[in-house]
Every structure is written in structure tokens, then in C-alpha cells.
Amino acid sequence: MSKRDRSLREKVVSLKEAVSLVQDGMKVGIGGSTMSRTPMALIWELIRQRRRNLSCSRCIISTDGDLLFGSGASDHIITSWFAQGILWGLSKVMRHHVETQGKNYEEWSHMGVGMRFRAGSMGVPFLPMRAMLGSDVMKQRPEAKPVNCPFTGEKLLLVPALNPDVALIHVQRCDAYGNAQIDGLQFMDIDLALAANRVILTTERIVSNDQIRRAPDQTKIPFFCVDAVVEVPYGSAPHECFGLYEPMMKHMGSYVAQVNADPVDGMREYLERYFYEPNSWNEYLALIGMEELLEASQRGRSIYND
Numbered sequence: 001m002s003k004r005d006r007s008l009r010e011k012v013v014s015l016k017e018a019v020s021l022v023q024d025g026m027k028v029g030i031g032g033s034t035m036s037r038t039p040m041a042l043i044w045e046l047i048r049q050r051r052r053n054l055s056c057s058r059c060i061i062s063t064d065g066d067l068l069f070g071s072g073a074s075d076h077i078i079t080s081w082f083a084q085g086i087l088w089g090l091s092k093v094m095r096h097h098v099e100t101q102g103k104n105y106e107e108w109s110h111m112g113v114g115m116r117f118r119a120g121s122m123g124v125p126f127l128p129m130r131a132m133l134g135s136d137v138m139k140q141r142p143e144a145k146p147v148n149c150p151f152t153g154e155k156l157l158l159v160p161a162l163n164p165d166v167a168l169i170h171v172q173r174c175d176a177y178g179n180a181q182i183d184g185l186q187f188m189d190i191d192l193a194l195a196a197n198r199v200i201l202t203t204e205r206i207v208s209n210d211q212i213r214r215a216p217d218q219t220k221i222p223f224f225c226v227d228a229v230v231e232v233p234y235g236s237a238p239h240e241c242f243g244l245y246e247p248m249m250k251h252m253g254s255y256v257a258q259v260n261a262d263p264v265d266g267m268r269e270y271l272e273r274y275f276y277e278p279n280s281w282n283e284y285l286a287l288i289g290m291e292e293l294l295e296a297s298q299r300g301r302s303i304y305n306d
Contacts, residue, residue: 003197006224010176015281018200018228019045022054022166028074029117029162029196030058031169033187035085035247038064038239039168041202041232044284047071047275057162059113059188062239063252066093066259070267071275075103078162080110085247088256096263109137112144112159117188119161120195128156167196169221170235172244174201175209178226181218184242190220198227202235204244234285234293245300248292 019042022028028046032038043064046054056068057078065082068074070093082105084091097103108116111131119127126145132138133146133155145158169189174180180201182189193199201221206229212219235241238248238255259266278284285293 004224004227008177008223011178011226011229012176012206013228013230015041015045015202015230015232016049018042018202018230019049019051021198021200021228022046022051024051025053026165027055027057027163029164029167029192030056030061030064031167031187031189031192032236032239033058033185034060034062034081034083035239035252036185036187036236037170037182037189037241038062038236039170039200039202040064040237040239041170041230041235041281042168042200043067044275044281047073047271057113057117057164059110063091063255064239066091066267067271067275069093069097069103070259070263071271076106077104078106078108078113080108080113082107084256084260085252088260092260093263093267107137107140108132108159109135112137112141113162114188114191115159116162117191117195119159120163121191121193122161124161126158126160128158130156132159133157162195164192164196166198166200167192168200168202169193170202170232170241171221172204172241173207174203174221174226174229175212175223176206176229177209177223178221178229179209179212179219179223180221180226181212181215182220183218186220193221193225196225199225200228200230201226202230202232204231204233204235204241206231232281235281237285237293237296238288240296240300243300245293245296248288248296250292251288
């Protein structure tokens with residue numbers, strides 16, 4: 001934080017310019033959780049720019065993890081659960097790459113990931129917790145250190161801080177300076193934004209600073225954490241963004257069937273069609289289909305009317 005440019009300045013850039021901040025071998029924190037507020041447009045551009053050897057961390061990862069492993073962008077994923085979503089269960093793409101290709105799935109408990117981001121956000125080297133004690137997850141994590149509390153004698157587990165080089169976060173709205181407002185569950189995004197050395201925001205829409213100031217209690221990520229802002233409507237597609245659109249289930253179902261039938265060629269064909277061939281994010285959305293986008297929007301916005 002002390003090295004950041006914390007001036008109040010406009011940070012709006014293109015998707016391509018934003019992703020240029022991410023270099024091969026970096027540690028990348030991913031906001032949202034499972035299929036909620038996934039920064040999919042940023043992941044899409046990362047893959048298109050052929051990034052390699054990224055170490056990616058997210059509280060719960062979904063098909064974004066498939067894509068990061070399958071494209072070769074990442075060889076190390078830190079998370080508490082790696083699945084294609086509640087409907088489809090464990091990822092066959094993940095299993096193929098971990099079991100036969102040497103990729104690293106580093107599993108922590110959900111609380112463990114959260115406490116690591118929290119320690120990173122606080123600027124401390126570790127935090128104590130109880131949640132993994134007695135768990136087989138702890139046996140897989142030599143990085144976590146059991147200790148006796150110097151005050152009570154109670155057995156605790158120390159988990160190390162997690163400070164990504166860059167965080168990728170998608171929000172419903174923010175201003176040009178990076179003051180971001182999040183509707184619905186915040187997941188671990190606030191701690192992630194404070195823990196990361198740099199933050200790239202995608203947003204469904206850029207609004208004026210006056211509008212942000214009218215509801216300051218909704219501003220969850222402040223401008224001084226943010227390095228780049230990109231306006232990307234449907235920036236989580238085919239995942240969801242609370243209050244705006246739900247997951248695009250037809251597309252998701254088709255994707256899962258394709259890559260699970262053949263985790264190598266199925267993934268290669270999917271990436272070619274949806275990631276490498278489109279010339280823009282709008283072309284990618286067109287491949288998903290206007291009908292599915294509109295249906296997802298109708299379902300997503302109905303929550304405010306029920």
C-alpha cells in the first residue's frame with residue numbers, strides 16, 4: 001500500500017491495457033466465488049494474451065479454474081473447492097491436469113483462504129485460526145503451523161498471509177477513479193483488494209463520482225486500492241452478477257458436457273471458438289447468444305421485483 005499511487009485520478013483503460021499489468025509467473029487473486037461475480041472478461045483476455053505460469057488464488061473456484069489450467073495460463077491454483085459448479089461436481093479438467101500433467105491444486109479450507117487474504121490485507125505475516133485443526137486438509141498444508149497460544153495455552157493454527165501481485169475483481173458499478181460498489185455477497189473481495197499489490201476492476205458500468213458519493217456506505221473498495229478500471233457489460237458471463245443476470249445455464253451445460261467428454265480436445269475446441277476466434281468481448285457474448293443473455297438478465301433482475 002505504501003508504494004501505491006494513491007492519487008485521485010482517472011484509471012479507465014481497455015481490457016487489453018488492463019491485462020498488460022499481469023505478467024508471466026505472477027500471483028493472481030481472483031474475486032467473486034464459484035459462479036458469482038467471476039471476473040471472466042479479465043480471465044478471457046489473460047488467456048488470449050497467452051499468459052503462463054500464473055499462480056491463481058480464489059476462495060472457491062469454478063469453470064474459471066478449468067479454463068486457466070486448460071489454456072496453460074496457470075499451473076498452480078489455491079482454493080478451498082475446485083468444481084464446475086454445484087450442479088456438475090468435481091472438474092474432470094482439473095483432475096486430468098493435476099493427476100497427469102503436473103499442475104498443482106493447493107487445497108485449503110474456505111476459512112483458511114479467507115484468513116490468508118485477511119492477514120495479507122492487514123499487513124501481518126500470519127493469523128491464527130481453529131477451523132483446520134483435526135482436519136485432513138491441515139495434513140496437506142505444511143505451510144500452516146500449529147502452535148500453543150501464549151495467553152491461554154489453547155492449540156491454534158497459524159496460516160501465512162496471501163498477498164497476490166495483482167487482484168482481478170468484477171463489480172456492479174464504480175467510478176472512473178476506482179471507487180467500487182458491490183451488491184449482494186462481498187465474498188473475500190475487500191480483503192483481496194487490500195492484500196494485493198495491484199487491483200484491476202471490471203465493472204458492469206462506470207458511474208459518476210457524484211453518484212458514488214450519494215451512497216458512500218455501498219462503496220466497498222476505495223479508489224486508492226485500484227490501478228485500472230474497465231467497463232465491461234456482462235463481464236462475468238457465462239457466470240452471474242447479482243441483481244443483473246444469473247448464470248447462462250444452457251451455455252454452461254453445453255460447456256461442461258464438452259470438456260468432461262474430452263478434457264483435452266474438448267477444452268481446446270472450446271477455447272478456440274470462444275476465446276481465440278472472437279475479436280472482442282462483444283463477439284464473445286454474441287457467441288453465447290442474445291436470447292440466453294436476455295433470459296439471464298430477466299432472471300437476475302427479477303430479484304428486485306419479487
